[in-house]
Amino acid sequence: MEFACDFVYVSPPAAPKDNSQVFKRSALLPPVNWIRPAAAPPPPPVKSDESCPKVGEWPDKSRQQGMAGSRSHHYDNAYLEQQSSKRLIPTRKTALLPPHLTSASNSRSPSPNQTADKFIYDNVRPESLEGHSTPDIPDGTGLDANSSGHTAPSAPPLPPRPSFLKNMPEYLDLLPASSSHEETIICPTSAPPPPAPADDSRPLQGNPNVILVSLGKLLLEKVQCTQGKPTSCSQCGAVLYSAYDNAINGCYFCEQGALSVGLEHGLFLLRPPKKLLSNSQPLLIFCIDISASMSITSQVSTGEHFIHRSRLEFVQEAVLLCVKKLSRKQPDTPVGLITFNYEVTVHGYGDFPSLVLQADELIDSDNLKAAASAFATPPPLSSTKDFLEQQVTSLSAEGTTALGPAALVAITMASRHPGSKVIICTDGKANTTLGNLEVEDNDARTLLSSTIFYQKLGERAAHQGVTVSVLSIEGTDCRLDELGQLADRTGGKVVIANPRMLQSEFEQIIDNNTIATQCTVSLILPKSLRMRGEKEAGHKTCRKVGNVHPDEEITFQFMADEAEVLSPALVSTVSIQLQLRYTLKNGQRMLQVFTATRNVTNERLVALSCLSLPIIQLNSSQASAALAVRGRFLDARRESEQQMKLIKRVVEHNRSAEDRQTYKEWVDTMEPLYNNFHNFTRAKSVVSDSQSLTDAGAALLYAMKQSNRKTIMIKNQQNLHFSPHWKQSKD
Numbered sequence: 001m002e003f004a005c006d007f008v009y010v011s012p013p014a015a016p017k018d019n020s021q022v023f024k025r026s027a028l029l030p031p032v033n034w035i036r037p038a039a040a041p042p043p044p045p046v047k048s049d050e051s052c053p054k055v056g057e058w059p060d061k062s063r064q065q066g067m068a069g070s071r072s073h074h075y076d077n078a079y080l081e082q083q084s085s086k087r088l089i090p091t092r093k094t095a096l097l098p099p100h101l102t103s104a105s106n107s108r109s110p111s112p113n114q115t116a117d118k119f120i121y122d123n124v125r126p127e128s129l130e131g132h133s134t135p136d137i138p139d140g141t142g143l144d145a146n147s148s149g150h151t152a153p154s155a156p157p158l159p160p161r162p163s164f165l166k167n168m169p170e171y172l173d174l175l176p177a178s179s180s181h182e183e184t185i186i187c188p189t190s191a192p193p194p195p196a197p198a199d200d201s202r203p204l205q206g207n208p209n210v211i212l213v214s215l216g217k218l219l220l221e222k223v224q225c226t227q228g229k230p231t232s233c234s235q236c237g238a239v240l241y242s243a244y245d246n247a248i249n250g251c252y253f254c255e256q257g258a259l260s261v262g263l264e265h266g267l268f269l270l271r272p273p274k275k276l277l278s279n280s281q282p283l284l285i286f287c288i289d290i291s292a293s294m295s296i297t298s299q300v301s302t303g304e305h306f307i308h309r310s311r312l313e314f315v316q317e318a319v320l321l322c323v324k325k326l327s328r329k330q331p332d333t334p335v336g337l338i339t340f341n342y343e344v345t346v347h348g349y350g351d352f353p354s355l356v357l358q359a360d361e362l363i364d365s366d367n368l369k370a371a372a373s374a375f376a377t378p379p380p381l382s383s384t385k386d387f388l389e390q391q392v393t394s395l396s397a398e399g400t401t402a403l404g405p406a407a408l409v410a411i412t413m414a415s416r417h418p419g420s421k422v423i424i425c426t427d428g429k430a431n432t433t434l435g436n437l438e439v440e441d442n443d444a445r446t447l448l449s450s451t452i453f454y455q456k457l458g459e460r461a462a463h464q465g466v467t468v469s470v471l472s473i474e475g476t477d478c479r480l481d482e483l484g485q486l487a488d489r490t491g492g493k494v495v496i497a498n499p500r501m502l503q504s505e506f507e508q509i510i511d512n513n514t515i516a517t518q519c520t521v522s523l524i525l526p527k528s529l530r531m532r533g534e535k536e537a538g539h540k541t542c543r544k545v546g547n548v549h550p551d552e553e554i555t556f557q558f559m560a561d562e563a564e565v566l567s568p569a570l571v572s573t574v575s576i577q578l579q580l581r582y583t584l585k586n587g588q589r590m591l592q593v594f595t596a597t598r599n600v601t602n603e604r605l606v607a608l609s610c611l612s613l614p615i616i617q618l619n620s621s622q623a624s625a626a627l628a629v630r631g632r633f634l635d636a637r638r639e640s641e642q643q644m645k646l647i648k649r650v651v652e653h654n655r656s657a658e659d660r661q662t663y664k665e666w667v668d669t670m671e672p673l674y675n676n677f678h679n680f681t682r683a684k685s686v687v688s689d690s691q692s693l694t695d696a697g698a699a700l701l702y703a704m705k706q707s708n709r710k711t712i713m714i715k716n717q718q719n720l721h722f723s724p725h726w727k728q729s730k731d
Contacts, residue, residue, distance in 0.1 A: 206646025404435020
């Protein structure tokens with residue numbers, strides 16, 4: 001069990017939308033809806049019976065209320081427009097900043113000993129002037145020192161401007177001094193916008209909480225079997241560590257903080273078979289289409305000359321070469337041959353005659369199963385090689401395509417030996433009664449019946465430990481979206497093969513041995529976490545895998561449960577348990593348990609710095625393809641786009657040229673899910689509004705769904721390989 005991130009990442013708590021809840025506004029600031037007056041209000045009229053207050057004295061209370069009202073006066077645009085002709089409005093807008101400095105050029109007429117670069121200080125208290133004293137004048141009264149009959153003393157020369165003020169902006173006088181009729185309207189400039197928050201200040205897009213399970217690696221690893229039976233929780237099924245058998249003091253996964261934690265690692269024998277199965281070799285069955293369409297020829301270059309060869313001839317050559325190679329390396333392998341057109345033939349060997357099923361026999365499923373079960377198992381290839389080569393060489397193409405009955409017979413024969421393989425090679429749609437796929441546009445009932453037929457057949461093959469692979473000939477239409485269910489459920493391959501590449505495709509399938517059958521993978525999380533993208537949305541899930549091959553890898557996603565509080569301050573670590581249940585070739589039923597503990601973090605940079613790019617890419621490919629093959633194309637696109645944002649963020653954070661190249665190749669691999677998916681879907685059916693996959697789309701998506709870290713980048717080459725046929729499939 002590997003984690004894409006060394007930490008369990010949880011998104012930081014979202015900030016409130018209202019800024020007033022984040023920043024406390026100072027009480028010294030004016031109200032939010034307060035509008036600064038454009039100019040100082042004129043002094044209120046003085047009645048004849050009232051004398052002006054002396055300088056240094058406050059007016060009476062009624063006068064204060066009048067001043068307060070004048071200071072709170074709001075000027076609208078109409079008033080400003082009316083007063084603009086009477087007032088001096090500067091054309092240059094300056095920042096509204098504290099008026100501790102004013103420019104000499106905008107103030108009173110400079111004295112002879114002042115220069116343009118000198119400043120005078122505004123609002124200077126009288127005590128700071130040598131030998132002069134002037135009483136304070138309240139703000140907003142409209143009075144100055146001259147209005148009271150006193151003459152304001154002239155200011156002394158100012159010292160030179162300090163060096164640190166050379167870059168300070170100029171300021172305007174808040175109160176004009178040149179004339180009582182001239183007033184200045186302060187027009188502040190718009191402040192520059194604050195810098196946009198960095199990308200690191202936002203939660204990560206996508207989901208870095210991904211678990212990779214390398215099934216082949218875990219099952220092939222030699223582990224000492226644990227004595228006794230596992231101690232399991234009755235609610236969630238977690239295997240717990242206990243010093244005593246069947247003694248549990250609470251389950252950690254059901255009730256976080258309980259004493260009983262998950263078992264770190266263990267291998268248990270669940271059910272020994274009543275009789276150990278012999279180590280007999282699994283079967284290899286070639287199920288070959290010999291219908292009339294297999295006689296179509298194509299031009300092939302042989303040095304200086306060109307010849308025409310039929311599709312069947314290409315298949316015959318590939319099978320003969322595989323048989324020859326197997327007889328040298330694995331002579332004990334039993335190999336069977338089944339052909340189908342308007343009838344199904346199980347080819348015999350030696351003294352055993354061939355079995356031919358035709359007409360009404362191809363309609364009855366029970367009759368087909370009984371006939372296949374009664375047919376003898378082929379002996380090792382070392383004794384049947386010559387006879388098998390003779391049978392393959394004598395094949396001829398004619399008739400219809402009874403693919404459904406042939407697949408049923410082949411899987412029934414192979415089910416007697418767990419780990420067996422069935423390779424179906426065809427170039428057209430099944431068009432006989434059982435499993436008919438040629439009625440997609442005019443008979444919804446028959447098409448639904450055929451879909452159910454192939455689904456059940458795949459389930460049966462997976463339960464019996466049979467791997468089914470489907471190969472179609474390039475340039476044909478076989479409805480691989482339906483046939484591909486056989487391969488996908490059993491762990492086989494779905495391939496569109498060039499006729500000249502059939503041998504290499506056969507050999508890859510033959511070399512991919514089955515190491516375990518009936519495998520199920522369970523993942524159990526604490527209740528503060530939940531699964532994502534699984535049928536079970538809770539804190540545990542169980543996925544049926546079926547047959548396991550050496551390079552088998554699957555991925556899971558999980559995330560914090562919104563209903564639970566999961567914070568690094570409250571929960572510093574979490575434990576996750578993985579359970580593998582599988583059956584060995586000898587019939588033993590095994591349970592393997594792994595429990596891992598990870599720290600919790602909500603720091604984005606911490607998660608990015610330890611994120612595994614290949615695991616995230618593999619999970620995105622598998623999850624998106626799994627949605628697409630079920631017809632959920634929009635969900636598949638959303639899933640891939642979300643994880644692509646996370647992968648792009650990792651590449652930007654690492655700043656690695658190798659990661660950038662890997663990212664580019666992976667984007668090319670995922671291109672069908674973004675822009676070109678219409679090239680992989682058929683037109684909507686007449687009897688349904690849903691869209692199905694073309695053969696090229698089915699082959700690509702099934703391969704992505706079953707990919708691993710080694711093969712994920714090969715899909716880019718497959719895209720290029722299939723590109724000439726996208727338009728053909730679309731047409």
